[in-house]
Amino acid sequence: MKAIADKGAPVCVGLDPVVDRLPAGLSGNATERIEVWCEGVLDAVVDHTPAVKPQLACFERYGAEGYAVYERVVAYAKKLGLLVIADGKRGDIGLSSAHYAAGMLGKEDAADALTVNAYLGADGLEPFTNAALQAGAGLFALVRTSNPGGDALQGLELADGRTVSQAVGQIVADLGVSKPGYVGDCGYSLLGAVVGATKPQDAQLLRELMPQQLFLVPGFGAQGGGPEDVRACFKPDGTGAIITASRSVIYAHEKDTGVDWKAAVANAAEEFNKQVRVAVRR
């Protein structure tokens, strides 16, 4: 909360390094270029965002070497005072979930939060919530994703009239308040929810269903979501959601060619911050 106040808007910049899209002029092999670029992006966005969200897939692609880069990038982000949301969408059961949580959240210089997949149910999520409580970390469970194909499952109607994503939302809402300590002083649970910016009609119902969940909201910018679309994710007091943008910020050099790539990224991050600030105020 304090981090959001300091930067003026509840935003998060996604860090999805794709080697073909990196600006020219970086030297070294793929992982070396990715590391230098990630650090440059972090420097460029730090004044305009409280949080960043590295996409694990983009690092895991390069195996152990990529994983080592991920770890160093997280450490650098934390050194800059940024909150780190590891976008790993991990999900398993029992000890396997506990192991993912330990690897992602339970170490020095680990991420502050992790995205998780709820398809395996509450007993798949609980090892994550237990670990997050111990580590003072957070989680965001996928409830309603921003991609078009998500509708085919998440939008299905159940016999009881709810949708599949509402059923998942209920599992998340219930688990999120099920133990002492899961809900912080701010009134929000350590278990939040991912709700895509491209589904404003669903966001309203999900907001009511999950009053104690922070929403992590992808799909702003490149995926088509705008300020109007994300308003339903917030509570009337302007809290309750963190809006994320990735490609529209980090690859801003592709369009904004008049300045060097770091300046282009900084400008895009500042503009993104402004857009969300306006959306929250209304």
Add this chain to the structure above:
Amino acid sequence: MKAIADKGAPVCVGLDPVVDRLPAGLSGNATERIEVWCEGVLDAVVDHTPAVKPQLACFERYGAEGYAVYERVVAYAKKLGLLVIADGKRGDIGLSSAHYAAGMLGKEDAADALTVNAYLGADGLEPFTNAALQAGAGLFALVRTSNPGGDALQGLELADGRTVSQAVGQIVADLGVSKPGYVGDCGYSLLGAVVGATKPQDAQLLRELMPQQLFLVPGFGAQGGGPEDVRACFKPDGTGAIITASRSVIYAHEKDTGVDWKAAVANAAEEFNKQVRVAVRR
């Protein structure tokens, strides 16, 4: 198919290294002991199983160092002629899915198959199926998991009378035959399904719904599934399913204390193979 015929039964041994449960007498730090133990387990099971299934969480717990151990263990398993199913339950959209697939399947000494999560829908899975086609690899999408908590979502009834897991099964069945090359000469698609051994009543319907999916069937042994429970996962000709056991085989030294740990693991793998062979024949 040939690998299964050579070893006499469609089985797979899960490799879930948990440092507290490793046999005594291994030396080194956690990841060193895990690596030595994994190689010992692979040596012990190679005569009794065509496939092994490393649990990514158990390696990722140790960060880049654990990931490097995972890569070496996969390479060693392939050197022994074993098929490797990476149990990562990865799932994302677009480029992120493509990056996971590239990291897990698209390299020298990569796994032969990967478990994936279908909650994000067909457009989340398709980058995986495209990559698997290119790599000559396979996938198993989570349809009906073996844990008790899976029921709360996967067992829900839809307005059209199906269950959530059947809807996921349909997405998997449709995507699995949607492109030339997805279905191999054996008649099975490169996109298979995870169907837990603890849900025999669901397995029958899912078997009919997904005639061209190979089923990866966890939950045998430690989780309570037995030979009777897995029969519905097979087709009448005895093909169509791979039964996996993890803890009951790899930690056999905890019960079978009269022999050294590798012999205990080998005995348990042989016994597991026999049990499944009998189940298939009936």
